[in-house]
Amino acid sequence: MSAKARIAVLVSGGGTNLQAILDASARGEIPDGEVVLVISDRSGAYALERAQKAGIPTMEINKKACGGQVPFEQQLIAALTTNRVDLIVLAGFLSILTENFTTLYTRRIINVHPSLIPSFCGAGFYGLKVHQAALDRGVKVTGATVHFVNEIPDGGEIIAQKAVDIQPGDTPEILQRRVMEQAEWIILPKSVEIISKEIISTMKSE
Numbered sequence: 001m002s003a004k005a006r007i008a009v010l011v012s013g014g015g016t017n018l019q020a021i022l023d024a025s026a027r028g029e030i031p032d033g034e035v036v037l038v039i040s041d042r043s044g045a046y047a048l049e050r051a052q053k054a055g056i057p058t059m060e061i062n063k064k065a066c067g068g069q070v071p072f073e074q075q076l077i078a079a080l081t082t083n084r085v086d087l088i089v090l091a092g093f094l095s096i097l098t099e100n101f102t103t104l105y106t107r108r109i110i111n112v113h114p115s116l117i118p119s120f121c122g123a124g125f126y127g128l129k130v131h132q133a134a135l136d137r138g139v140k141v142t143g144a145t146v147h148f149v150n151e152i153p154d155g156g157e158i159i160a161q162k163a164v165d166i167q168p169g170d171t172p173e174i175l176q177r178r179v180m181e182q183a184e185w186i187i188l189p190k191s192v193e194i195i196s197k198e199i200i201s202t203m204k205s206e
């Protein structure tokens, strides 16, 4: 059986992006990667239920309860190390990771953002806020971006993007759904497979 990249998915909310990864994997579209752990930074994340239904181990590392971002990351690193994780995927994950953490995993963390970076991104731009900003600016096209994660929120090297038309009468909720269905859920699984394959290739050459 060929080696696979061991993937941990970090979540905060409903897990629609996680579900897109799990569904793609079930269709055989991520042959070089395997989700081995799903971790939430807060309580009540339905994403963990999605993972449990798929038989994937989960952890809640409650950032507030454990004392903030630094102790959260200390526990996160321990879990990632214990589980021999090769690739970290941020999927609706809403905590900004520190430079101390991101430099431990250079080119080993990817994120999906619901806009065409560099538009409508960075601190304060998440969830419906992103789509509200696009509508407020009056842009005619938006979309989604998958990028490597560094210390700058949404500042890492871009891996993939996919554009989506904004239509008259769009609300943030309508636009969010279209961006998820027509962009995020397409480029995220593909990017997970591409980076997983790169990691496996690198491991074989070492």
Ligand SMILES: Nc1nc2c(c(=O)[nH]1)N[C@@H](CN(C=O)c1ccc(C(=O)N[C@@H](CCC(=O)O)C(=O)O)cc1)CN2
Pocket (backbone or CB within 6 Å): 090, 093, 094, 095, 096, 097, 098, 099, 102, 111, 112, 113, 114, 122, 123, 124, 125, 126, 148, 149, 150, 151, 152, 153, 154, 155, 156
């Ligand atoms: N170091 C990095 N950390 C994170 C990145 C990144 O690129 N570098 N991506 C984000 C995901 N994200 C957009 O794609 C994003 C998430 C959250 C925020 C934000 O402003 N968060 C609020 C807190 C919200 C909450 O905890 O409920 C904040 O920090 O004030 C911006 C962008 C994940 N981490």
Ligand SMILES: NCC(=O)N[C@@H]1O[C@H](COP(=O)([O-])[O-])[C@@H](O)[C@H]1O
Pocket (backbone or CB within 6 Å): 011, 012, 013, 014, 015, 016, 017, 018, 047, 091, 092, 093, 112, 113, 114, 125, 126, 127, 130, 176, 180, 184
């Ligand atoms: N900056 C990151 C960000 O805004 N992510 C966004 O959070 C929503 C819920 O994700 P989920 O259903 O996967 O939890 C999704 O629309 C995703 O694009």
